[in-house]
Amino acid sequence: MTDKPSRGLADVIAASTALSDIDGKAGRLFYRGYDIHDLAGKISFEECTHLLQRDRLPTRAQLDGLAAELEAGRRLGRLVEGAVDEIAAQQSPMEALRSLVSLASAEDPDKDSNSADANQRKAARLVAQQPILVARYHAARGGARPVEADPGLGIAGNFLLQITGRRPAPREIEIFDECLVLHADHTMNASTFAGRVCAATLSDMHSGVVAALGTLKGSLHGGANEQVMRTLLEILEDRAAVQKDPRVIEDAVGAAVSERLRRGEKLMGFGHRVYKTEDPRATHLRRMAEELANSTGDETYFRMSKRMEEVVFAEKGLYPNVDFYAASVYHYLGIPTDLFTPVFSVSRMAGWTAHIMEQHADNRLIRPDSEYIGERDQKWVPIDEREKE
């Protein structure tokens, strides 16, 4: 409790959670007490979803049970199917997902209950549907339907299959699965917090997730990974002639970044409210970007990113965050730039839904105070006696 306003609630503890924890000074992130470095590359996104939504890493039988629920939960309802083509023609990806998830509540069999069991079933369906919604939207804007999901592939593999239209290599699936695990939860980030504020009025899980989706859309949050890629592409475009010589690219990146910083522009993908050192997720994403640069034989984006990281650290002392190398990784995996933030939502859906369950399980309305800074003692006068300006 405090008398002073805290701009942006920085350092204010807004909630208790058993889902994730950050040690910002040490650069450590934990999901339910597991260090992210112990989980990244070792568990699938489905196992991660079980850990967040159902308290523990699953046994084989528990994972099979969840997988069956996810398989059954993939089917889109009539309201979504009836609207998706028009939405794809008229709304940008995050606008569209906000609309589609709002429509999807209509046919959820548990829509009218906030009970723990109903929430758990809804949470699985929301995780199952999100990648399908992204793929369905992406295909619809090309006038098509996505290729059929393959029951033999998990969420990561099916997403790459449906978005790129080609069968992903096993190592691509592993890398993308690791990306989904790395983005799945992150304490009281803005979208999760918006979802909890919504759920704390005892509104329903879909409302909380829709609030979170609209919040993730912003360029200071989920929208940042797309901005990182656009910055890389802009720098390349300006200097298209030189892009074949690595040293020339590195000089060009250095000059472009210094110029942007001199103009006072914010470079997306750097710095974080909570981490005072390297974001542990960035460590993994840098490694994956480098591996994909090597395996695809296209080092351009990884080299540009490395150089940008060096220049920003030298000039501003800022570390890359989760969004920075995610951009190159998604690009190497063949994901269109304007679907990077939707990819974030595919993963964070696991965290959002788990936080909403946690909020409902021990609820109190989230209703802060505000500080009044406007005019005082105003006197009403009839409209025809009011002064102009």
Place this chain on the structure above:
Amino acid sequence: MTDKPSRGLADVIAASTALSDIDGKAGRLFYRGYDIHDLAGKISFEECTHLLQRDRLPTRAQLDGLAAELEAGRRLGRLVEGAVDEIAAQQSPMEALRSLVSLASAEDPDKDSNSADANQRKAARLVAQQPILVARYHAARGGARPVEADPGLGIAGNFLLQITGRRPAPREIEIFDECLVLHADHTMNASTFAGRVCAATLSDMHSGVVAALGTLKGSLHGGANEQVMRTLLEILEDRAAVQKDPRVIEDAVGAAVSERLRRGEKLMGFGHRVYKTEDPRATHLRRMAEELANSTGDETYFRMSKRMEEVVFAEKGLYPNVDFYAASVYHYLGIPTDLFTPVFSVSRMAGWTAHIMEQHADNRLIRPDSEYIGERDQKWVPIDEREKE
């Protein structure tokens, strides 16, 4: 800044605002420095919208300018028109409004800008469209289209006209207009706060409003006015035989309320996080409920409400809040019970949009901390070695 978690952010100052101010001890509410008692019944909802969105009570010319924008802004887009019938068939009112406003962003000419000018135009359109969306939804679920709006009536009059299908009496319009003014803003309430958390990622105004709509839906917030009416109707239904004798009703209400309190049920419409005395809006709504009870010749709901207020105060020391007498007022005005929360959204749209403009004008990401209360030092083991439970 604090080391202790504050459950529900009670008494934590989350933002500065020049829009509204509450003196909870004295039971006073101000919009931009005007006491709500000076505004209620004296200004129209359109004037109130101008005050909140455009800094001041309008001159006649300014009001005419806003009215022209509102008139032009009423038109629904193709995406909304194409989906509203199916939505009305499959979604409840607040679910539907969440979906419809999300779809409406598609055709807003300012959708890609968060500039002050673009936000001001979007804010007017959102206020203009919200009552039309409610009316369009309500008509669609009856398989019809709403009666045409009358350009000679303002927002309050047209809403009553379109919802009830009959021309409202001038005094009914005045009363409903006053209701809209009373609900237009209320500092950092949960839905407004959700909208600001969303907008603070530099997401767009429609995303912020969609987050707010989902938040208002909850029974601890906007959903409460509908719950109040359902409680009144339940008590009446249980004792249908006695409803003609006022004294019998009063005894029945007393017994029913005491019984609910004894069972530990929360009675909606009483108590408030911020007010420690009577909510100043309740004072006006009680007066309007009494007037409508007299003018309609149906005193039942007003008498029941008065008695419920007495019993709850005697047993719990709680005062009625804005939702309590609003229920009777809306019922007397012929508004269906399941549209009470949508009516709240028609009014609060003025405040939500003004808060989002204020957030964008001096933005910082809203990203609080959390306290970790879960397991620690967990060690990953391969899936086939994990123990059951």
